[in-house]
Amino acid sequence: MNKLFYIETYGCKLNQLDTERVRNALHAAGYTETDDPEVAELIVVNSCAVTGNAEKESRYRLRRLQRANPDARKYFIGCFTEIQNLPDTVFLRGEEKFQIQELMGHLPSYPEIQEKHVRPLVHIQNGCDLNCTYCIVPYFRGSSRSIARDEVLDQVKAVIHAGRKEAVLTGIHLGTWGKDLTPKQHFLDLLRFLDKHTVNQLKIRISSLDSNEIPDDLIEYLQNSEIVQPHFHIPLQSGSVGILKRMKRRYSPNQFLSVVNKIHGAIPEACLGADVIVGFPGETDEEFKECFSFISKTPLDYLHVFPFSPRTGTPAATMPDQVPEPLKRERVKQLKALSDDRRKQFAQRFIGKHRTGILIYPDLVLTDNYISVHLNTSTDISPGSEMRVKPTHIASQGSVHGILV
Known part of the structure; x- marks a missing residue:
């Protein structure tokens, strides 16, 4: 046995x-x-x-x-x-x-692609050098370390060999890829390299990029790329100038807004998302309103909202004026409501329009621009296949429904 x-x-x-x-x-x-x-x-x-x-x-x-x-x-x-x-x-x-x-026993460098992996993960980087005041990740994951591009390509080829049509580039801090390699490289270099070696074989989704690591030449590449999916998750954490400084984030709200506006202008069909931390120590009513107002001015289509959670060993854990939990929950609720509205508005733009996507389940397709479309009838096509889908309507609770085309 x-x-x-x-x-x-x-x-x-x-x-x-x-x-x-x-x-x-x-x-x-x-x-x-x-x-x-x-x-x-x-x-x-x-x-x-x-x-x-x-x-x-x-x-x-x-x-x-x-x-x-x-x-x-x-x-x-x-x-x-x-x-x-x-x-x-x-x-x-x-x-x-x-x-x-x-x-x-033997631990493989990278996992085999299993049948259940409809959108396999491709590991390109680990660790982080930023030491944001709230974050404990560098303590566990260490400094930023890049996976050599040939090793990344080997992972991508394994995804292609397994018959998958999309892979997700993942790591702790993707924008630092290549900075520790010799010779030094940039994230855009990796995308161009993968583009060259996977023509018409695979789509790439970028899991996350910081706004201060998205230069104009990267946006120009993304605008014309046939391999990168039009979905970009760009961590914000706060729209308040003071809170971003206390977090030791390396961008300002205005810099973030400039980048997301450029992406939205260049790729209007792209879905733009962000992380937001609510209730950071010392967050006043005015700072939260500043954050809410700022996000309302952006073209963001969804938010991942988290209440601040103090982690022992980080500077933020001992900062004064910790925000009470009930107030955090109320602020989270407000931003999640904004996020729900933005998701519906984004999906509404594509009702009746054809999009490509990946079949996640027999009755669910994830479009290239990150809309989950529930199919009216299940299909016997294998999950992981590339499909054409037409969203037809949005249900009262916000779910998007459609048909294969």
């Missing part, structure tokens, strides 16, 4: 990619995955500590799994701030997670 393992993942796309590497190593070591933790001989929890709630949830699940299956060997890996004393549990922080290679 095969040895069984169970695995759970929390957090970012890079964590998901790391989990696939661990999963492949366990398969190579003779283990079979199960969705029932109570029968597993080995349990892995790949944790996230970007926010306090994320780490709390990871630890809560570990304790639950310990009670459900006390006899299993357990690995708590990834990002976490402290080690707990739990029997039969190995804690491997950050890059230590890949010590499973020594414990479980």
